[in-house]
């Protein structure tokens with residue numbers, strides 16, 4: 594069975610941008626729900642238990658129709674949330690530096706332009722989903738995915754993601 598990995602920082606590490614209560618609820622309850630739902634499906638389909646999270650997501654088109662949506666949403670939910678939490682860092686007093694700063698200047702013109710484009714992309718997601726800053730064929734791009742769809746299979750490398758919609762209303 595999959596288990597919830599501890600956050601690589603304290604629950605209050607993103608204050609004042611994301612408060613401790615939201616981090617606890619998001620990680621301990623919301624992500625846990627995806628894990629519990631995924632484990633329930635795997636319990637009923639023991640031959641899938643040997644697959645990794647990525648393998649499960651990639652195998653969706655070949656799975657029995659009755660579990661495709663459940664695997665897509667819940668394995669995707671676990672995969673996306675793990676990336677989201679791993680990639681987060683408190684931005685206080687920080688600016689992108691080094692190669693990332695150079696790539697942002699090259700592909701977006703400036704950090705401010707990037708922030709604006711990233712925000713607009715996130716706000717354009719209808720319902721829930723993600724906006725991603727990705728590296729694709731040597732360039733930085735912004736892409737969005739609906740629901741708990743992942744960027745797996747898109748031949749790109751996620752740099753950071755915005756988890757859109759649901760958590761703004763939690764508390």
Ligand code: MN3
Pocket residue numbers: 619623674756759760
């Ligand atoms: Mn979420």
